[in-house]
Amino acid sequence: MKATAKAHTNIALIKYWGKRDERLILPTNSSLSLTLDGFSTTTTVAFQEDLSEDQFMLDNQRVEGEAFRRVTKFLDLIRQHAGKEQLYATVNSINDVPTAAGFASSASGFAALAAAGAKAIGLDLDDQALSRLTRQGSGSACRSIYGGFAEWEMGELTDGSDSYAVPIAPAERWDVRVAAVVLSSTMKKVSSRAGMKRTVETSPFYAGWIDSIPNDLKQIKEAIAAKDFEKVGSIAEANCLKMHATTLAANPPFTYWHDTTMRVMQTVGDMRGDGIPAYFTIDAGPNVKVLYLPEDEVRVKQKLSEISGVSDVILSKPGQGISYL
Amino acid sequence: MKATAKAHTNIALIKYWGKRDERLILPTNSSLSLTLDGFSTTTTVAFQEDLSEDQFMLDNQRVEGEAFRRVTKFLDLIRQHAGKEQLYATVNSINDVPTAAGFASSASGFAALAAAGAKAIGLDLDDQALSRLTRQGSGSACRSIYGGFAEWEMGELTDGSDSYAVPIAPAERWDVRVAAVVLSSTMKKVSSRAGMKRTVETSPFYAGWIDSIPNDLKQIKEAIAAKDFEKVGSIAEANCLKMHATTLAANPPFTYWHDTTMRVMQTVGDMRGDGIPAYFTIDAGPNVKVLYLPEDEVRVKQKLSEISGVSDVILSKPGQGISYL
Numbered sequence: 001m002k003a004t005a006k007a008h009t010n011i012a013l014i015k016y017w018g019k020r021d022e023r024l025i026l027p028t029n030s031s032l033s034l035t036l037d038g039f040s041t042t043t044t045v046a047f048q049e050d051l052s053e054d055q056f057m058l059d060n061q062r063v064e065g066e067a068f069r070r071v072t073k074f075l076d077l078i079r080q081h082a083g084k085e086q087l088y089a090t091v092n093s094i095n096d097v098p099t100a101a102g103f104a105s106s107a108s109g110f111a112a113l114a115a116a117g118a119k120a121i122g123l124d125l126d127d128q129a130l131s132r133l134t135r136q137g138s139g140s141a142c143r144s145i146y147g148g149f150a151e152w153e154m155g156e157l158t159d160g161s162d163s164y165a166v167p168i169a170p171a172e173r174w175d176v177r178v179a180a181v182v183l184s185s186t187m188k189k190v191s192s193r194a195g196m197k198r199t200v201e202t203s204p205f206y207a208g209w210i211d212s213i214p215n216d217l218k219q220i221k222e223a224i225a226a227k228d229f230e231k232v233g234s235i236a237e238a239n240c241l242k243m244h245a246t247t248l249a250a251n252p253p254f255t256y257w258h259d260t261t262m263r264v265m266q267t268v269g270d271m272r273g274d275g276i277p278a279y280f281t282i283d284a285g286p287n288v289k290v291l292y293l294p295e296d297e298v299r300v301k302q303k304l305s306e307i308s309g310v311s312d313v314i315l316s317k318p319g320q321g322i323s324y325l
Numbered sequence: 326m327k328a329t330a331k332a333h334t335n336i337a338l339i340k341y342w343g344k345r346d347e348r349l350i351l352p353t354n355s356s357l358s359l360t361l362d363g364f365s366t367t368t369t370v371a372f373q374e375d376l377s378e379d380q381f382m383l384d385n386q387r388v389e390g391e392a393f394r395r396v397t398k399f400l401d402l403i404r405q406h407a408g409k410e411q412l413y414a415t416v417n418s419i420n421d422v423p424t425a426a427g428f429a430s431s432a433s434g435f436a437a438l439a440a441a442g443a444k445a446i447g448l449d450l451d452d453q454a455l456s457r458l459t460r461q462g463s464g465s466a467c468r469s470i471y472g473g474f475a476e477w478e479m480g481e482l483t484d485g486s487d488s489y490a491v492p493i494a495p496a497e498r499w500d501v502r503v504a505a506v507v508l509s510s511t512m513k514k515v516s517s518r519a520g521m522k523r524t525v526e527t528s529p530f531y532a533g534w535i536d537s538i539p540n541d542l543k544q545i546k547e548a549i550a551a552k553d554f555e556k557v558g559s560i561a562e563a564n565c566l567k568m569h570a571t572t573l574a575a576n577p578p579f580t581y582w583h584d585t586t587m588r589v590m591q592t593v594g595d596m597r598g599d600g601i602p603a604y605f606t607i608d609a610g611p612n613v614k615v616l617y618l619p620e621d622e623v624r625v626k627q628k629l630s631e632i633s634g635v636s637d638v639i640l641s642k643p644g645q646g647i648s649y650l
Contacts, residue, residue: 204533204567205570208528208529238578241574241578242529242530242574244573245570246530246570248567248573249533249563249567249570253562253563253566258587259585262587266584
């Protein structure tokens with residue numbers, strides 16, 4: 001009744017931006033990501049007959065409130081699957097994410113929780129079923145089941161049974177690197193969930209976003225298959241700009257960008273001008289991730305570190321999918 | 326055969342962003358602006374039988390190249406109207422625009438040129454006809470025929486005869502002020518014309534932009550009639566963000582914003598947080614214009630001047646339309 005699993009976070013190159021079902025976490029568009037070696041969560045779930053409620057420890061600290069409720073709600077799903085609805089668990093998670101790296105820990109967190117929880121309670125899930133389950137904890141987490149490049153197929157069914165991630169290319173296949181550029185100020189006024197919702201409901205550009213995704217996905221998968229870095233990078237960068245553009249047209253409008261975000265984007269453009277192929281992507285926050293190739297690592301790190309308002313630059317290689325310890 | 330006219334520039338609150346006819350300068354959407362007192366062009370046109378070509382002096386300097394060609398091409402239109410196609414002119418323009426204010430001088434420039442040129446050659450045009458003529462020199466200039474708030478009605482006809490500006494509210498009616506925030510670096514990689522064209526042709530958000538304009542216009546005209554500053558400001562700001570968002574989705578994507586642009590936008594938001602009603606708008610370049618009310622002038626100027634990367638803040642009241650000297 002006890003299992004430990006490790007999962008890595010992932011960075012979306014084609015963004016997940018909008019839900020068609022809030023409860024089941026079903027997206028309005030398919031997305032594609034790269035799992036990263038540098039940022040992981042290791043979680044042990046132990047179901048115990050003698051517990052009367054769940055307990056959640058994160059980095060050895062007891063967690064309550066909203067984060068605890070999301071974990072219990074997710075354990076409820078696992079209990080339902082297993083037909084053991086009165087069985088509670090202790091959950092111990094360790095985040096191996098550099099402090100303030102600006103990565104949402106929910107992707108690695110829910111992937112590890114799903115894997116450890118399902119194994120602990122005795123469910124025998126294949127990757128697809130595990131991805132489908134994970135999705136209901138945190139949408140983007142469903143891609144972290146796999147290493148390397150993975151696509152979350154949005155699916156069409158209202159019960160979500162065809163909405164899960166599939167592997168596109170394993171981590172070993174292509175050593176594309178990611179620099180996480182951490183800003184000194186990472187304040188955001190609108191949460192990812194709220195921003196996504198407001199955009200879907202009010203942005204006149206949302207339909208244009210949705211319409212443009214199938215082609216972005218087709219192109220980037222061809223580029224990954226061909227290991228065409230410039231193409232992967234420019235599609236990812238354009239997709240990110242498009243996603244952020246939808247928020248500027250929301251009502252009321254908003255943006256996740258800071259002035260430093262803008263400087264990082266400019267620097268990445270300048271690097272390309274200097275012959276260094278580098279491309280940025282930005283999630284629902286001010287931090288920036290920069291894609292580059294191994295041979296440019298030293299120069300990319302230096303250029304990014306020199307930007308005023310940048311507090312840290314953390315490098316990562318492609319990472320593996322779920323593993324059990 | 327000689328006349329002098331003065332025109333002021335204008336700042337669009339609902340942006341002109343896209344042409345449906347490049348030659349006639351017919352827009353894909355109606356727009357609305359405020360004519361500004363602070364920035365004007367005074368132009369004298371003298372048609373002379375003894376000239377064999379046009380001559381254009383700007384701020385007492387002989388102008389050649391592209392700017393000269395745009396002026397002659399526009400004089401050709403005036404000559405055609407008057408049936409005097411072999412009559413050339415000297416054009417003397419004085420720009421009363423603070424150096425590097427980041428205002429396109431084309432709006433005041435072509436409005437003054439049209440008014441002086443038409444009068445000098447003996448055409449008797451009413452405001453509507455003058456606006457229609459001016460439009461063919463520079464689209465946004467057609468709004469500078471009027472003082473205060475003016476709307477450029479896009480029209481529907483392919484010959485452009487129903488595409489001209491109309492007055493919405495004279496300068497005297499409402500003292501809304503504008504601070505032109507001039508950045509130290511005003512470099513832009515994509516010209517307004519090229520940016521507009523690329524956006525119309527490639528942005529998946531362009532249809533959403535067009536669809537959203539009629540409601541923006543309706544709302545802002547109601548707000549102007551009611552002198553509802555918060556409403557005018559927030560509609561203008563949202564419309565500007567929406568326009569700039571269309572460029573982020575173009576192929577290839579681009580932006581006119583710099584990091585300082587971002588800081589100015591943030592400061593304006595912060596001012597509102599501090600109870601000062603202020604709203605920004607940005608044309609196809611990195612400079613920012615801030616709308617505010619007279620009672621907040623001192624505080625607004627101070628806050629904007631303190632922003633790192635801002636080189637000047639120039640204040641303006643609503644301005645008058647065309648006058649003849």
